Amino acid sequence: MDDDKNGGEPPHSLEAEKAALRAMLSSGDAIADIVEVLHDTDFYRSAHGLIYTTILDLYARDQAHDEVAVTAELSKKELLEQAGGRSYVLGLANGRAGRSTTWLKQAERVQALAVLRRTKEAAVHIENLAAGGTADDADAIANTAQAEIFAATARRRHGIPPAYSIGDTMEGALDEIEAIGSRKGELAGITTGFTDLDSLTGGLYPGQLIVVAARPAMGKSTLATDFLRTASIKNNIPSALFTLESRRTDVTLRVLAAEARVAVHHMRSGTMTDEDWTRLARRMPDVAAAPLYIQDDAYATFTDLRAHCRRLRAQQDVQMIAVDALHLLSYGTRPFTSRYEEISEISRCLKLLAMELEVPIVAVSTLNRGPEQRPDKRPMVSDLRDSGALEDNADIVILLHREDAYEKDSPRAGEADLIVAKHRFGPTATITVAFQGHYARFVDMAQT
Structure with missing residues (x-):
């Protein structure tokens, strides 16, 4: 028929x-x-x-x-x-x-x-x-x-999008330059909460894919959460965390610890002091009112993740998204010959999703064992696990390194390096911040 x-x-x-x-x-x-x-x-x-x-x-x-x-x-x-x-x-x-x-x-x-x-x-x-x-x-x-x-x-299209001559786009480009200049030193993108990182990148821009990568237990999930805390709690910008690594209750405890400066182990061991409770009570209203959304349900396929992101963008006007972590995510709708190929496709689709939704997406990734084979243990962008395409698709790659994770008596104990190993629209650099693991947060060195 x-x-x-x-x-x-x-x-x-x-x-x-x-x-x-x-x-x-x-x-x-x-x-x-x-x-x-x-x-x-x-x-x-x-x-x-x-x-x-x-x-x-x-x-x-x-x-x-x-x-x-x-x-x-x-x-x-x-x-x-x-x-x-x-x-x-x-x-x-x-x-x-x-x-x-x-x-x-x-x-x-x-x-x-x-x-x-x-x-x-x-x-x-x-x-x-x-x-x-x-x-x-x-x-x-x-x-x-x-x-x-x-x-x-998903494949339903509403006509073929037009191509634009560079002359057609000139006015919009000039408007953007003037808008940035009129801010008199204000960031064009969403602030990360780290002064030197913001100075280097101008903040996180819509459409960017930002990869935060490190070896296990370096604090990469904490750093991604710090970006979201700054956006939603400090600046009232709606953001979302998609996590396969932690329960939403665990994330909330870490956020409260970071905001109230109450040690996480005090919360978990039931040894909070009266002063801890006072600090916690002082910060709870602001944390509770923040437009920070946490998704810890089963979204193990990229198809599910994309649907959730689109919904939050439409319903809550989410303007920044973090995905923790890529190594636990599968594509979901078709088989791949290798994990390398699958991660390559996921990273490509994350970049396209960032552009579609016009939000920065922060993707947390694990590095392979390459750093541990080097005398100084410092990571390199080639250590990205499972796929070199992750580097190709990313606009910014931030490698996290802490000397005291390998040497407890290091003279740099409590310090962490944010190694901006790739920056599509600007220079690369290494930025030193303070790691306050007991509070589940990183802060500028000036705040220590």
Whole structure:
């Protein structure tokens, strides 16, 4: 059937799929247009998806991509039968390709029906989850439902975005320069809370991916939380922490310890003094009122994480996000040949998400054992675990190093180096701050 409803079958139109492929077989312009609308998974008939990817492969190699060339390529890869056979592929070329408005209309129809199919599948899964759930499961089911709906509709596009000439963008660039100059020394981005780091970077900008990396137990999660504390508690800027490493209660205790200057081990051992309680009570109202959101539920896939981020951006106007930690995150929707490849894709998508939401995203990552093999133990950007693409996609890479983590009697005990090893729009440098581990925080040296 070729009607959208197809009786009891999922929504699809084989005629629209054939029309889109027919246009691609005969016109490079059609390929350039249709690739902006369709993905191979949008085709209902798997054979059409296979033909589609073969056309794109030939086109990318600047080779002929007509029905004869596609048939030969499929045969060479022993995929011709899966694509419907020689006569089927050759038969797709019968008829006229039509005008660009026609092939785009057919491609958009294929895409729209794919969205309907995915939405229907997601709805059935959500209904099954809800039917078997309990009141205790409601939040988890709601999060899953939203993630699945986002995933089902993620490829839905509203036309191809235009390209702009540099002349068209000049006015906006000049406005930004003037706006920064009019602030008279104020930061253009979101302050990190560290004077020298802000001077170097200008703060954290919308669309940036900032990687904070270190060996275990160096305080990388604490540093990321410090950025969020400064944004939300000090400056009332909505921010969010996505953590797979800690419970939200643990995060809250560390935030309270940092803000009230009450030792974490006093909180956990039940040995808080009256003075501790007084300091805690003094800071609790400001901490409680801060627009800092903590997500510690199961968001172990990037698809879930992206859905949660979009929701918080839309509902709470979140303007900075931290993800702790990348090594515990999986992509979730397709298999990868290696962890290297998977982390590369996650880092790429985090950068795209930062640009889409127009917020800085701070990603916490673990370094490999490289620093421990060096006499001075200092980390290098090449120590980033699992993927060199993490460095490529990051705008800023901050490597955290503490000498006293390796040598307890170090003359630099209580100091930490923030090694800005990559800075896409400025210089690199090493910034020394104070580490107050008992308060779960880093501070400027001047505050010690």
